[in-house]
Amino acid sequence: MASQNDSSLRTTYRRIDHLGASRSGTALMWGQRVTSVALMILTVAFVFLVWSMVGKDYVAVRQIMSKPLPATIMLAYMLIGSYHMMLGIRVIIDDYVPGKHAREWAIVANILFCGAVAFLSTYAILRIGFV
């Protein structure tokens, strides 16, 4: 490695921060892993929540979903889920969308789509709980 760095144009700081040419680290990859663990636990809770609402009418379902625990489970599920979704689609865009501009627009579309899912479900869950 030492001989390689002799001809490098990188500054000493750039060499030791281990972030390479992309200038960002493993934050997205690590975020994917952490959110996946949270989503595994939340999926189990989500299944129980769905079981508790199967075949029930509007008033009964609304009553269940306005309780603190079900509402929190759903809020966490949708928010962590949409972030996990954004990271996952990003990997697929990076792998398959050719061209710098097309890729950047795809990334913007991805953020807007996942943001819409997050904000819309947050609004709905809070409205169920408070209205």
Place this chain on the structure above:
Amino acid sequence: MADVESRPATRSRTTTAERPLSPHLEVYTLSLTMIMSGLHRITGMVLCVGILLLVWWLVALSGDAGSFQTAANVLGSWFGRLVIFGFSWTLFHHLLGGVRHAIWDTGRGMDHPEREQLALATIIGSLAITALVWLVAFMIG
């Protein structure tokens, strides 16, 4: 740069040299673990569509009894149930795929035959969990 000079003189400067490409997907025989790798991505993308049904259901529930009933009628129809059944299997397949990746992240399960066993466990496990969840759901509702 010496290679450029030693090329045949007949080659135009503007044509792309036919350099050897590194082996790509088509040189490999399709294996179960390759299919599972693709399925993990595909199920992830399918779930991005599936979550929209969940968002729709939540928004409908946040409205009045009429809007909820519309969503409940569509999702509760035989076609709606079939679609949700598909999404539920997709979810459990992607979830177990995530467990598989978590095992790999610890450095385990990457050798033969462990990786094939993990792939089979993901398929059988996801089908079993889907069947169990729907069996319980039908017993309740």
